[in-house]
Amino acid sequence: MIAQGRDLPRALDSFVGRQQELSSLRTLPRTSRLVTLTGVGGVGKTRLALEFAKGLPGRDGQVDLVELDSLQDGALLAQSVAAALAVGEGAGQSGLDVLVRAIGDASRLLILDNCEHLAEPCARLTAALLGRCPRLRILATSREALRVPGEIVFRVGELSLPPADAGEDPIALLRSDAVRLFVERATSCAPGFTLRRGNGRAVAEICRRLDGLTLAIELAARRVGTLPLNDILAGLDDQLSLLTDGSRIGPPRHRGLAAAIDWSHRLLDPAEQAVFRRLAVLVGGFDTAAAQAVCAADGIAPRQILRVLCALEAKSLIARVPGDAQPARFRQLGAIRVYAMERLHASGELHTTRERAIEWLIGLADGVGDEVFADQAGGPLTVERDNLAVALACTTGRDGSSHLRLTLELARVHFQQEQPSAARSLLSGLLREADGRALGGAVPALAARVACQQADLAQALRLGEQAVDMERTRNHPAGLANALDARAAARLCRGEFAAAVADLRECLDIVAALGNPHDTAWCTHHLAWALLQAGHELEADALMSRCLPVLRQHAPWSRVAAALHTAGAVRLALGRLESAEALFTEVLRIVPEASFHALYPIEGLALVAAESGDLQRALRLYEAAVQARRRLDTEPEAPWRRQVEQTATRARKRLSPAAREAAVSGGHRLLGDRLVAYALRNGRGDHRTATDAVQLVDDRSTLTAREFMVAELVADGLTNRQIADRLGLSIRTVATHLDKVRDKLGVRSRTQIALWVAARPRTGASRCDEFRDGPR
Numbered sequence: 122m123i124a125q126g127r128d129l130p131r132a133l134d135s136f137v138g139r140q141q142e143l144s145s146l147r148t149l150p151r152t153s154r155l156v157t158l159t160g161v162g163g164v165g166k167t168r169l170a171l172e173f174a175k176g177l178p179g180r181d182g183q184v185d186l187v188e189l190d191s192l193q194d195g196a197l198l199a200q201s202v203a204a205a206l207a208v209g210e211g212a213g214q215s216g217l218d219v220l221v222r223a224i225g226d227a228s229r230l231l232i233l234d235n236c237e238h239l240a241e242p243c244a245r246l247t248a249a250l251l252g253r254c255p256r257l258r259i260l261a262t263s264r265e266a267l268r269v270p271g272e273i274v275f276r277v278g279e280l281s282l283p284p285a286d287a288g289e290d291p292i293a294l295l296r297s298d299a300v301r302l303f304v305e306r307a308t309s310c311a312p313g314f315t316l317r318r319g320n321g322r323a324v325a326e327i328c329r330r331l332d333g334l335t336l337a338i339e340l341a342a343r344r345v346g347t348l349p350l351n352d353i354l355a356g357l358d359d360q361l362s363l364l365t366d367g368s369r370i371g372p373p374r375h376r377g378l379a380a381a382i383d384w385s386h387r388l389l390d391p392a393e394q395a396v397f398r399r400l401a402v403l404v405g406g407f408d409t410a411a412a413q414a415v416c417a418a419d420g421i422a423p424r425q426i427l428r429v430l431c432a433l434e435a436k437s438l439i440a441r442v443p444g445d446a447q448p449a450r451f452r453q454l455g456a457i458r459v460y461a462m463e464r465l466h467a468s469g470e471l472h473t474t475r476e477r478a479i480e481w482l483i484g485l486a487d488g489v490g491d492e493v494f495a496d497q498a499g500g501p502l503t504v505e506r507d508n509l510a511v512a513l514a515c516t517t518g519r520d521g522s523s524h525l526r527l528t529l530e531l532a533r534v535h536f537q538q539e540q541p542s543a544a545r546s547l548l549s550g551l552l553r554e555a556d557g558r559a560l561g562g563a564v565p566a567l568a569a570r571v572a573c574q575q576a577d578l579a580q581a582l583r584l585g586e587q588a589v590d591m592e593r594t595r596n597h598p599a600g601l602a603n604a605l606d607a608r609a610a611a612r613l614c615r616g617e618f619a620a621a622v623a624d625l626r627e628c629l630d631i632v633a634a635l636g637n638p639h640d641t642a643w644c645t646h647h648l649a650w651a652l653l654q655a656g657h658e659l660e661a662d663a664l665m666s667r668c669l670p671v672l673r674q675h676a677p678w679s680r681v682a683a684a685l686h687t688a689g690a691v692r693l694a695l696g697r698l699e700s701a702e703a704l705f706t707e708v709l710r711i712v713p714e715a716s717f718h719a720l721y722p723i724e725g726l727a728l729v730a731a732e733s734g735d736l737q738r739a740l741r742l743y744e745a746a747v748q749a750r751r752r753l754d755t756e757p758e759a760p761w762r763r764q765v766e767q768t769a770t771r772a773r774k775r776l777s778p779a780a781r782e783a784a785v786s787g788g789h790r791l792l793g794d795r796l797v798a799y800a801l802r803n804g805r806g807d808h809r810t811a812t813d814a815v816q817l818v819d820d821r822s823t824l825t826a827r828e829f830m831v832a833e834l835v836a837d838g839l840t841n842r843q844i845a846d847r848l849g850l851s852i853r854t855v856a857t858h859l860d861k862v863r864d865k866l867g868v869r870s871r872t873q874i875a876l877w878v879a880a881r882p883r884t885g886a887s888r889c890d891e892f893r894d895g896p897r
Contacts, residue, residue: 135848136172137305137830138280138298139165140837146173146275153273154251157236157261160277161437161454162385163336166262167234169277173260174232182228182256190235195242202233202246217249224254236263237436238388244269264385265435279333279454283325286752289318295829299328299338305827306342314345315825323350330357332454357455382460385438392421394464396429397438399474401461405507406442406452414481415474450504479512483523486530493599493632493640494606496533496567499679506534522559525551529560532567539717539755541574561600562588566607573614576759581611602631606647614759618655625651642671646684649691654760658694665691679718682708686721690761693728702729709800717755720746723800724757724765736772737784743769744788745796824865831858835871836878 146169149156158166174184187205192198199216208223224231231250236243244267247259251271261267266274280299287293294300294316303324307314316324327350331337344353389397399416400407407415409427417423430451433439438457442450453461465471482505489500502509509531516524528547535544548568551560566588572581585608592601609624625648632644645668652661665688672684689704705725712718727742743765756762773781791799824832827848834844841855848855862874 135305135830136168137302139169139172140833142169142275142277143173143176144837147176149273149275153271154258155247155261155267155269155272156259156275157263157266157272158275158277159263159266159435159437161279161334161440161457162264162382163334164277164279164437165335166277168335170232170234170260170262174230177230182230184230184232186232186234188234189239189243192239195239198239198242198246217246220250221253224250224257226254226256228256229254229258231257231259233259233261236261236267237265237385240265240267243267264388264437265432280328280335280338282329282333287321287325289321291316291318291321292824294321294325295824297325297328299331299333300324301830302335303328303338303342306339307345310343310346320350323354327354327357330354330455332456334454334456337456379460382457385436386460386464388436389432389438392425393429393432393436395419395421395468396426397433398461398464398468399470400433400439400453401458401465402471402474402478402511403508404458404511405505405509406450407508408448408450410448411481411505411508412451414484415477418473418477419470475512475515478508479516479523479527482509482512482530483526486526493602493635493637494643495563496536496570496603496607497643497680499537499677502530503534503537506531506538509534525554525560529564529567532571536567536571536574539574541571544571545575558591561595561597562590562592562604563600564588565591566604569607569611573610573758576614576756578611578615582608582615585609585611598631598635602628602635602644605631606644609647609651613651613654616760618651621651622648622655622657638671639675642668642684643676643680646672646687650687653687653691653694658691661687661691662695678711682712682718682721685711686725689722689725693725693732696732698729698732702726705729706801709797717750717753719797720749720753720755721757721761723749723796724761726800728765728768731768731772736776737780740769740772740776740781740784741788741791742800743772744785745791745799748789748792749796824862828858828862828865831855832862832874832878835859835862836875838875 146156146158158170160166171186174186177184185206187202189198189201192201197216199220201216203216203219203223206220206223208219233243233247240263243261243263247261247267248269250257251259251269266272280302281297282299283294283297287297295304300316304314304316327341328338331341341353341357344356348356386394386397396412396416399418400412403411403415409430412430413423413426416429417426421429430439434441434451439451439453442452462471465474482502485501485505489495489498489502492498492500509527513524513527513531516527528551532544532547532551535541535547545568548564548571551564552568565584569581569584569588572578572584585604588604589601589608592604595601605624605628609621609628612618612621612624625644629641629644629648632640645664649661649664649668652658652664665684669684669688672681676684685704685708689701689708692698692701692704705722708722708725709719712722723742723746727739727746730736730742731739746765750756757765772784776784830848831844834847839847841852841859844850845852845855850858859874866874
């Protein structure tokens with residue numbers, strides 16, 4: 122199929138979101154004449170390419186769209202493209218020669234849509250055309266790159282998802298492109314549908330379960346006219362059957378989600394198909410080592426796995442997990458994993474593949490089995506929570522030792538991620554089972570730590586005593602050290618500081634004899650914290666001076682952050698305020714902003730401010746930390762909490778009513794990076810800014826999805842006519858929407874609307890960032 126000139130297919134529905142991608146995409150043809158949009162089937166590559174082409178100025182020449190999905194024979198590619206461009210063949214001329222003659226040196230954009238099944242022929246054709254037609258540019262869409270020299274690969278990621286703390290707030294939810302698309306498509310099927318506080322949570326969860334995949338969201342939204350939202354959400358457990366009945370005029374591969382995925386699956390070679398289906402058991406994601414352990418079998422060697430993973434990622438059937446994790450992790454999107462699991466079941470390999478996954482997880486657990494402080498280690502199993510949960514379910518009623526070990530490891534992960542209820546449920550079962558004693562004091566020791574998290578201090582001490590008693594009957598020094606550390610934690614929470622110090626001195630003697638400098642430093646840090654609570658600040662300071670350099674050099678950031686916090690608290694107690702502030706600031710610079718670890722240095726800086734006489738700053742930081750802890754549902758340890766709360770109480774009493782109110786309200790407005798900036802004194806966030814005003818407007822504004830889209834297009838600099846063309850509306854309707862936007866936001870000019878949009882916080886998005894591959 123061909124659309125020539127500027128007569129590109131006109132969409133019958135609106136284009137939602139993707140403004141950042143469009144802006145980025147418009148810059149790429151200036152640096153490369155070949156850009157390939159890649160991404161999983163149904164993510165929206167074709168629609169993005171068409172929107173890009175429609176926005177090109179007329180001086181950029183002719184635009185031709187060639188849809189290749191129905192062409193199966195790559196040998197006929199050049200002739201088919203020539204026929205689509207209505208170019209006839211001359212005697213003795215090849216299809217390539219005909220195309221070169223027709224294009225010549227004219228300025229022209231050729232869109233080759235759906236190249237994945239003809240990737241090699243398309244690569245040869247594009248290389249030849251670009252070499253002989255100097256002003257030709259090619260925009261290709263494909264589920265994998267063409268791998269042509271000079272090609273820029275632009276990955277089209279999933280739509281942005283709403284943040285976890287958005288709740289039912291329509292304004293917060295509509296910042297997500299996925300939610301806006303769902304609302305837009307649902308409204309077209311059920312005109313009375315609106316996003317409101319009563320249904321926002323369900324809509325957000327549907328979008329999250331569908332991983333922000335455009336086609337899946339559109340298919341789910343089409344069910345709104347016939348099914349309640351909660352029924353749609355429940356039906357996503359069987360995504361491939363629910364998400365059918367796509368557009369009758371769209372490509373057959375897009376009429377249902379299974380068809381879209383099956384199209385990609387058929388293009389895989391046998392080894393790629395085998396690895397693809399076996400990866401379905403790794404629901405929590407995987408790195409190369411995990412894929413090798415689980416997928417290498419029946420003729421597929423471990424050394425082949427990396428090549429296959431690269432091929433699956435190139436074909437958009439697995440996605441790299443965003444972040445800086447090393448080694449890199451991948452995952453299958455939910456709908457793709459459902460399809461892969463069906464294939465795995467049909468192949469008869471499900472049982473053996475699950476067994477390999479269980480063996481791999483047990484191997485990881487054995488690898489950290491000699492850790493003295495395994496509960497706090499944050500080892501390789503920390504990122505395997507979901508894989509552990511699935512493996513645990515598969516071992517129920519089977520091999521007792523595997524089930525016990527996986528239960529303990531999953532409980533550890535829940536504890537490390539501050540999910541004490543889930544951890545306690547698992548550990549209660551182990552404590553009741555006679556076989557649980559085979560794990561020694563590890564189970565009651567971890568249970569004691571969990572009880573401390575839940576402030577069940579009597580139970581924490583009982584479990585700590587049980588752990589120590591069990592380990593004293595075994596010849597296992599590391600286990601006894603861990604049990605003593607757990608009992609000391611319970612005693613610290615109970616305010617029994619002298620007893621905690623005694624436990625930790627014995628613990629340190631045992632650990633030092635084991636000869637691991639890192640474990641010795643970690644235990645020394647614990648003893649220093651207990652000594653601080655017991656009033657022995659000078660000895661605590663000496664111990665921190667000894668252990669902190671070791672931890673800084675060798676420990677993961679979470680342990681370094683904890684040790685720096687302890688060192689800061691010690692210096693604070695000694696009245697060395699500048700040193701304490703420097704240490705708390707160092708913590709804040711190394712911890713992730715969204716982590717509960719960031720709240721301890723903020724509270725520490727509040728204490729420093731109070732001791733320095735800046736009571737308003739102290740109270741402002743305290744109130745901001747309280748709000749953040751409520752959002753994260755986390756509490757600090759009891760001694761630290763008491764110290765911080767007592768300081769805040771003193772600040773409230775000493776401040777005037779006006780100063781107190783200003784500090785409290787100011788703290789409530791410090792969110793995210795503004796809070797960090799204020800705490801670090803870097804010049805941002807110290808005073809009320811335009812962003813504060815925007816936040817207050819957000820709280821009372823109720824823009825509809827359409828009004829929000831109009832506001833964003835105004836911010837992009839579009840005129841009313843351009844907005845009308847983009848959204849398929851009349852100019853009068855656009856003007857009406859703008860009047861409502863102005864009234865709701867309390868602004869009058871387009872510039873003020875643009876500033877309002879620009880100041881709004883954007884979601885972090887699970888959508889992968891675009892990436893560019895340079896010349897190959």
